[in-house]
Amino acid sequence: MVNTMDEYEVYRKAIEEWGEDGAISAFHEEVGELMTAMSHFRRGRIPIEEVIEEIVDVKIAIEMMRVLFDKSPDFDVSSDIYVKKFWKIEDTLHIKHSSLVCVR
Numbered sequence: 345m346v347n348t349m350d351e352y353e354v355y356r357k358a359i360e361e362w363g364e365d366g367a368i369s370a371f372h373e374e375v376g377e378l379m380t381a382m383s384h385f386r387r388g389r390i391p392i393e394e395v396i397e398e399i400v401d402v403k404i405a406i407e408m409m410r411v412l413f414d415k416s417p418d419f420d421v422s423s424d425i426y427v428k429k430f431w432k433i434e435d436t437l438h439i440k441h442s443s444l445v446c447v448r
């Protein structure tokens with residue numbers, strides 16, 4: 345998740361530079377690369393390090409999408425949704441809720 349104002353500014357600047365459509369295209373590309381990497385890994389064609397690199401690319405692309413779509417201060421909306429969805433996973437696994445908290 346975007347943790348600092350510096351990260352936020354870098355993503356904002358990237359979106360400004362590439363445009364919203366360009367940023368969304370970059371997201372699609374990165375997700376596609378991760379899907380391909382996972383398929384190749386399952387077939388033993390690439391090492392795990394290459395999958396991890398693609399995971400990081402997607403993580404960055406997701407943060408950029410959060411900057412693009414979640415206009416609330418401090419990403420309140422997506423953070424709350426994340427926590428609720430995480431709790432749902434914990435419920436499904438009969439795990440006591442973690443220390444994650446909802447902002448609202």
Ligand SMILES: [Mg+2]
Binds near residue numbers: 397
């Ligand atoms: Mg990539």
